[in-house]
Amino acid sequence: MSETVSTPKSTVAIEARDLTLAYGDRVILSDLNFTVNRGDIFVIMGGSGCGKSTLLRNMLGLENPAQGCVHYDGENWQEASTENQRRIRLNWGVTFQQGGLISAMTLEQNLSLPLELYTALSAAERAEMVALKLALVGLAGFERYYPSEISGGMRKRAALARAIMLDPRFLFFDEPSAGLDPLSSRRLDALIASLAENLGATVVMVTHELDSIFAIATKAIYLDNVSRTLIDSGSPAELRDHSEHAVIRQFLTRGATAKTKREQ
Amino acid sequence: MTLWLRPRGRVYLARNGANDMLNRAAVGQLIGSDRTELTLTGLWEIGQVPAFSEFAASETALLSIDANDVIDWDSSLVNFALQAHLHAVTHGYTLELALPNGAQALLTLALSVPAQAQVPNTTSKWTQFKHALSPIRLSEQLGDEVQSLLEFIGSFIAATAQAIAGKARLRSVDIMRFCYQAGPNALPIIGLTSLLVGMILGYLGAVQLQEFGAGIYVANLVTVGMLREMGPLMTAVIMAGRTGAAYAAQLGTMQVNEEVDAIEILGISPMQFLVLPRVIGIVIMLPLLVVYANVLGIFGGAMVATGLGITPLQYITQASSSLALDHIGVGLFKGLIFAVLIGIAGCRAGMRSGRNSEGVGRATTNAVVTGLVYLIVADAGINIICQILDI
Numbered sequence: 001m002s003e004t005v006s007t008p009k010s011t012v013a014i015e016a017r018d019l020t021l022a023y024g025d026r027v028i029l030s031d032l033n034f035t036v037n038r039g040d041i042f043v044i045m046g047g048s049g050c051g052k053s054t055l056l057r058n059m060l061g062l063e064n065p066a067q068g069c070v071h072y073d074g075e076n077w078q079e080a081s082t083e084n085q086r087r088i089r090l091n092w093g094v095t096f097q098q099g100g101l102i103s104a105m106t107l108e109q110n111l112s113l114p115l116e117l118y119t120a121l122s123a124a125e126r127a128e129m130v131a132l133k134l135a136l137v138g139l140a141g142f143e144r145y146y147p148s149e150i151s152g153g154m155r156k157r158a159a160l161a162r163a164i165m166l167d168p169r170f171l172f173f174d175e176p177s178a179g180l181d182p183l184s185s186r187r188l189d190a191l192i193a194s195l196a197e198n199l200g201a202t203v204v205m206v207t208h209e210l211d212s213i214f215a216i217a218t219k220a221i222y223l224d225n226v227s228r229t230l231i232d233s234g235s236p237a238e239l240r241d242h243s244e245h246a247v248i249r250q251f252l253t254r255g256a257t258a259k260t261k262r263e264q
Numbered sequence: 265m266t267l268w269l270r271p272r273g274r275v276y277l278a279r280n281g282a283n284d285m286l287n288r289a290a291v292g293q294l295i296g297s298d299r300t301e302l303t304l305t306g307l308w309e310i311g312q313v314p315a316f317s318e319f320a321a322s323e324t325a326l327l328s329i330d331a332n333d334v335i336d337w338d339s340s341l342v343n344f345a346l347q348a349h350l351h352a353v354t355h356g357y358t359l360e361l362a363l364p365n366g367a368q369a370l371l372t373l374a375l376s377v378p379a380q381a382q383v384p385n386t387t388s389k390w391t392q393f394k395h396a397l398s399p400i401r402l403s404e405q406l407g408d409e410v411q412s413l414l415e416f417i418g419s420f421i422a423a424t425a426q427a428i429a430g431k432a433r434l435r436s437v438d439i440m441r442f443c444y445q446a447g448p449n450a451l452p453i454i455g456l457t458s459l460l461v462g463m464i465l466g467y468l469g470a471v472q473l474q475e476f477g478a479g480i481y482v483a484n485l486v487t488v489g490m491l492r493e494m495g496p497l498m499t500a501v502i503m504a505g506r507t508g509a510a511y512a513a514q515l516g517t518m519q520v521n522e523e524v525d526a527i528e529i530l531g532i533s534p535m536q537f538l539v540l541p542r543v544i545g546i547v548i549m550l551p552l553l554v555v556y557a558n559v560l561g562i563f564g565g566a567m568v569a570t571g572l573g574i575t576p577l578q579y580i581t582q583a584s585s586s587l588a589l590d591h592i593g594v595g596l597f598k599g600l601i602f603a604v605l606i607g608i609a610g611c612r613a614g615m616r617s618g619r620n621s622e623g624v625g626r627a628t629t630n631a632v633v634t635g636l637v638y639l640i641v642a643d644a645g646i647n648i649i650c651q652i653l654d655i
Contacts, residue, residue, distance in 0.1 A: 094526065094529045
């Protein structure tokens with residue numbers, strides 16, 4: 001897409017302020033403060049059950065935090081009007097854990113939906129764009145397939161293709177490489193990195209794939225299961241080597257320290 | 265005695281007869297002034313071992329457990345050690361454990377992640393049961409239910425208004441698909457039930473009316489009964505079970521697959537994109553099905569009537585005399601209202617199903633039950649209004 005969208009000057013793309021997330025009375029995470037800079041590939045990590053996906057759902061406005069707010073390009077999402085929320089969302093591309101493709105539509109219909117909604121492209125132009133994005137995720141020629149007719153990993157890649165239809169400025173992934181074979185998973189990493197670089201997109205990713213984290217992440221936060229909050233942030237290598245929290249160092253070294261202890 | 269060699273070379277003794285007694289798990293206890301020693305021997309298998317609580321001594325300063333001499337062990341030994349550990353922590357004494365390597369590793373694993381501090385639900389089943397029956401809670405629930413229903417209806421009306429104003433994204437292909445699902449596919453079952461309901465009405469009327477020598481009025485009874493009441497109601501009941509449940513299951517599955525979330529993120533209102541076409545589908549088809557049900561019902565009545573000696577011509581003449589426009593109108597109006605209610609009940613149940621597969625099942629049940637309740641309430645309401653307005 002052409003450079004018609006004027007990108008705001010500030011380097012901070014997303015800022016979470018005092019977020020507390022809860023389901024009813026059960027607090028999932030509390031007092032989260034973090035910033036994501038423009039162009040970052042930002043990874044949310046943590047043990048299973050620590051609320052990573054919940055945090056992402058709250059950032060996406062699919063659930064409302066019990067307290068606090070998230071700012072996108074300086075705009076408070078929680079306090080924005082429905083119209084403004086819609087406008088902010090136009091800059092998002094989201095790939096859900098299950099993909100989230102509409103099962104009653106073929107891949108082509110799924111992918112061209114954002115184009116139909118938000119562009120004035122003709123049917124032929126839309127078909128070309130769809131073919132391009134499908135080729136980018138390695139699914140060229142799959143236009144006529146329904147989501148139920150392809151494998152889970154392919155669905156996930158197709159969902160990524162839909163997420164990048166409008167060349168969004170923010171990309172969100174919930175466990176992008178879960179259920180993918182190692183090769184597809186590396187391919188996906190490369191794709192995400194190159195999208196971030198070439199589209200200038202800011203990427204927010206929930207994952208615990210260490211290979212992905214070290215390959216592409218520029219910044220990471222760690223959500224702790226026990227204290228139910230964010231305990232450290234920084235680049236993955238920094239966290240691995242210098243984090244003051246043993247649990248993070250262990251997490252990022254696949255528990256290597258714990259393992260050697262046991263083997264002794 | 266049979267001996268098996270386990271992969272790691274440990275000797276495993278099968279239990280048979282008298283040997284069993286020799287190998288039974290046992291605990292030797294030595295109680296000193298400030299020190300208790302437990303020596304574990306024998307075969308430690310689930311269901312065959314003593315409980316730690318039998319040996320728990322809270323006054324001791326040090327408890328030492330030596331399990332190096334057990335013949336073989338499974339998780340019962342680990343559990344014994346874990347109970348000892350927890351007991352030691354609560355009563356504040358020192359615990360010395362000498363366990364076989366594997367058991368020690370399992371115990372370490374069990375203790376590596378601290379237990380969650382709060383237990384989500386500690387109230388007993390009986391308390392929950394009483395709580396569930398409390399009138400305050402029930403009225404609160406009813407209040408919440410009514411509020412959320414009104415919210416849903418409100419946003420549904422808003423979506424409809426936008427669609428009428430031409431602002432909504434309605435895909436005609438969706439509407440056609442739901443019309444097809446709701447309509448033609450339902451013809452056989454609705455045909456059968458209406459025919460039978462017509463016959464039932466016929467028999468019911470014939471038996472009573474013939475006592476007064478007014479058997480011919482069976483035609484009137486069946487016609488008015490089908491047009492005003494049984495036609496719309498029976499069709500709607502079947503559609504609630506068929507289409508309402510299907511809507512709930514479809515939307516529930518879409519929630520599980522995160523399709524609804526994805527649609528919302530794309531900036532499309534799920535109400536417009538998912539709910540509206542479904543409700544439109546059933547609203548178009550249900551009144552048509554009511555007409556079809558009426559025809560078959562009246563035909564069913566005719567079959568009974570001819571069996572009772574009324575000629576088809578007499579039946580038709582008599583039936584057409586009661587075929588007033590207001591009966592037809594009331595019936596179709598009911599069909600329309602029922603369609604909206606079934607559609608809303610089904611879609612709302614599906615949209616609220618939550619993101620797990622259990623929720624989909626619950627949503628389906630919910631759709632049918634609430635759909636039927638709405639139907640009966642609306643039917644009674646419409647009948648009362650018709651009575652007052654003298655229609």
